[in-house]
Structure formats: C-alpha cells, structure tokens
Amino acid sequence: MHVQLQHVAIARPPGSDAAARAFYDELLGLTEIAPPPSLQTLGVLWYQIGASSELHIFVEEPLGQDRSGRHFCLAVEDVEALRLHLIESGISVVGDVPIPDRPRYFVRDPFGNLIELTTVKS
Secondary structure, three states, X not given: OOOOOOEEEEEEOOOOHHHHHHHHHHHOOOEEEOOOHHHHHHOXXXXXXXXXXXXXXXXXXXXXXXXXXXXXXXXXXXXXXXXXXXXXXXXXXXXXXXXXXXXXXXXEOOOOOEEEEEOOOO
C-alpha cells in the first residue's frame, strides 16, 4: 500500500483572511488554490504544497492559546534565506535540536499554529 500526505488542516479565527494571506502567500510564498465549490461559502483557504499536498486553513473561533508541540513541517529550498526573510518581516524564528542534513526552525503563524521549516539536504 502506498500512502502519502494529502493535506493538513489548521484553524484561524473569523475575519482573518488578510492576515492569513499576508503570512502564507506573501511571507511563505505558498500558492492559494480554490476550494471545491461546495466549500467556498465556509471561508476555507486552500494552498498547494508541492505536487500533491495541500494546506487547508478553516475558520474557527479561538479555543485558547495552544502552546503544544503539534506542528506541520514545510521543506523549502533555502531555509536560511527564508529564516532571514521572516526575521526581517518581524516574525519570531526559533531554532531547535539540530537534525543532521536538515537545518530547521520553528515559527508561529498569526493564529498561533506552529510550523517547522527545513531544508532536506540528503
């Protein structure tokens, strides 16, 4: 059986379309795609990640500040360049326990979701 990740779904508060697009489109450079017509009235934002994965950001009232280690990871071509870009944009970037051939950093999106950023070198 072949299994691959199809999508990750995370929450954002009502009225946060502009903040979500500023972070995911402009800072991370993801490509927004249209959700299916049956979901368009729900305010969900969909992003293409690579050839076959997606990020779905749905609207939900905040449930409190989540400080757990739950996260998703985006592999990018040059994590150091992205780290500098995020810092210059005022985003807090935190290092973590090193993994050989996978430099990595963590950021939180404007809604508190934890994201790991890495470059896989081998």
